[in-house]
Amino acid sequence: MTLNEHLYDYFIEKTWGLTEDWYASLDKNDPEGIYATTDSRLIEGLKKQNYAFHQQFCTLFKEHDEHLFQEWIEEIAKDEQHLSTPIHYILREFFRTQEQYLNLFEAFVASNEQQYSPEALNEWRRKIIQTFEEVITQFSEQSHDRSMERLRAQQDMIQELSAPIITLGRQTALLPLIGEIDTDRAQFILENTLLQCSQNSTQLLYIDLSGVAIVDTMVGHQLFRLIEALSLIGVKCALSGVRPEVAQTAVQLGMDFSNITVKSRLNLWDSN
Incomplete structure (x- = not known):
């Protein structure tokens, strides 16, 4: 052996x-x-x-x-x-x-x-x-x-949950933003929102900012970039839930919201 x-x-x-x-x-x-x-x-x-x-x-x-x-x-x-x-x-x-x-x-x-x-x-x-x-x-x-x-x-999964598109009606949707928005997340929000709105034939998107505590130059720029990109595919946007401190920062940074529909609360949309 x-x-x-x-x-x-x-x-x-x-x-x-x-x-x-x-x-x-x-x-x-x-x-x-x-x-x-x-x-x-x-x-x-x-x-x-x-x-x-x-x-x-x-x-x-x-x-x-x-x-x-x-x-x-x-x-x-x-x-x-x-x-x-x-x-x-x-x-x-x-x-x-x-x-x-x-x-x-x-x-x-x-x-x-x-x-x-x-x-x-x-x-x-x-x-x-x-x-x-x-x-x-x-x-x-x-x-x-x-x-x-x-x-x-x-x-x-966290990214998807951080930028959920919630369908409110046949052509209406809501994007609730919560927490800090960095460059990577902002890019994901842009890409995901465009994709979801296109797939769902969304015509009106409400962007709720009540969960965003800080809006700096980068966040403001990305927000306007998102709204402009959505307009190119035929989606109208409205902002809601802008906190006082966020509004103050936006004014100090010279952000122009004059051409954007702004609502104080989500529950006002149905009556206005």
Whole structure:
């Protein structure tokens, strides 16, 4: 029997035991994440994921495949429970699992040191360490990519919620603006409003500023830019909810609202 075959047989019969030992010694006091769960269904799934790793790792002793862990890594990296677990907790468990393999390998060497050369054994010891380094690196990259995808999706949702177009009638809509408006948000408001008004055939858009505490030169410029752009696609605009401090700032900045319909309250529109 070759060393590779002997190692495979030695490790494969201990895979489930590795999983049980790993979970039994797991620190379950993490303040958050999958390792602190008490849900039996999630615990069973966690053990299956760990067991699947061991089965694939043992294949390493029989064949060389640089994509050996690709599917497993992708599954774990996109798993919602692992995405909700701090990355340093996950890396900690990778290193604990690596320690399991190194300890098991040392037990193998102790019982077979006369059968195989030290050079061959050292080569496999290095291979185990190298494989874990590669898996950890690939997982970290995948996890980062998934986290960035989720962050971008959340940012897109926040942007959409920050500039909602609310339909009031067949050709009438409302754009309530709330909070601080920076350059990026102003650009999104412009693009999203033009798109929504065009798609909905809006002819009259009410822009409510009651939720905007500060109007500086940039915000004023972007507001006029929005109104001018909407006029080019046939949408008439009316402003509402201009706060006294905003009105004072607008006057100080020399903003001209003379050609724009301004209402003091939203509920006045229907009666005027």
